[in-house]
Amino acid sequence: MVAMNEDRTKKVLISYAVTSGPLAICLICCLCSYKMAFTKNLRAHAGERIYSPLFPLIAYSYRNIKYLYIMFFVFGICSGIYLSMGVIGILRIFSLEMFFGMSWAITLYVATYQMVISIISIHRFISSHQSPELRRDPTRKNVFLLIVFVALLMIFKDIGIGAWMLVLAFGKDFRLEKLTTVMLYYSVVYITRQILLFIATIFQFCISEAPKSHSEYCVVTDAKYIGLVKIILGTICFASYLLNFEITIASTLFFGIDMFLVPVVVQITEIRANPNVIIPTEIQLEPLIV
Structure with missing residues (x-):
């Protein structure tokens, strides 16, 4: 039994390292480019003539990636050094506490961002199927309160x-x-959130309208790619449960990849974006003739 648990633990650690390691390296490598791209596109995000209601979400993501992940890596490296050297003292305790605190804060950011872009995507889908007179775009205050x-x-x-x-x-x-019951409850809550993301991703692919602003373009792209990756991993995880084949590895991939998948997608979207080709459009309200 002990040997089986050790083997399962090794599989979890190896599978998580293989999947999250490259994403973590990509996150670090793209960090400087992401900061420069965000600064360059800041005017397109905030908007000069057109009000950008999704900018609070973009800024929220930028601050978390800029500060949380840097502190996460710094305290993680320090904790690893202290543990390997056998250092015992307040520095070791402080580094470990900060490392776990940053891990929880990052998990909170990832979950919040996924939920918010899912809700915004579903709202965008519903709004796209209404007449222009009945459409109501969210305001900055709405987005801020939602976050x-x-x-x-x-x-x-x-x-x-x-x-x-x-x-x-x-x-x-x-x-x-x-x-185990508590962990099952946590898994059910997580899967429910992922199902909402899946629905939002499918809805985004069903919308033919172009984004009205650079911020909306970033949210749409993030929802598509994050949701698409999670749909693929969710399908693999579900198939592994049905076939009873490498359930531990498949579950680790599905549940553990969010921590680095979300910021990497956000970074790449911002870096590759060209806000000059996105022409903001205003919806002109006209009287509804019944």
């Missing part, structure tokens, strides 16, 4: 699950089956 609401929702979800695990861990009748 705050989703982020708070994710925070309370993590706090609830963490408190649940602590109660079970320090309870008198602790059993591993109860902890």
Whole structure:
């Protein structure tokens, strides 16, 4: 039993390193180019003549990639050095605490960004099938409140699950089956969020209208590529469960890739974007004749 668990742990670590390692390297390599591209495209994001309602989401993603991931790598390297050298003291504890704190903050950012772009994509699909007179684009305030609401929702979800695990861990009748129930609940919540992303991705491919701003172009592209990758990995994971073949590796790929997939897609989208070819258009409201 112990040997089986060790073998499963090795598979998880190897599969996660093989998939997330290249993405992490790509994230680091693209960081400087992403900063320069964002600065260059900042006027297109904010807009001179056309109000860009999705800019708060773009800025939220930029700040998280710029600060959280840098601190994550710095404290991760420091923690690894302290552990390998056998250093015992406040520096080691501080580095480990900051590393795990940054990991949780990044997980929160990734979950929030996926949820927000999913909701915006579904709203865009519904709006595209309405007449121009009935369309209502979200405002900056709407997008900002949506980010705050989703982020708070994710925070309370993590706090609830963490408190649940602590109660079970320090309870008198602790059993591993109860902890498995908590993880199953977490997986169900995660899969529900991914299904929303899948729906948003399919809707984006069904919209023929071009984005009205550079910010909308970035959100549309991110939703398409992040969702497409997760659909492929989700299909592989589901097939592995049905065939009972390498379930651990498939689950690790599906559940663990978000941490680096989302920022890499955001970076590449911003770097490859050419806002000069995106011509913002205004919707002119006309009286509806019934």
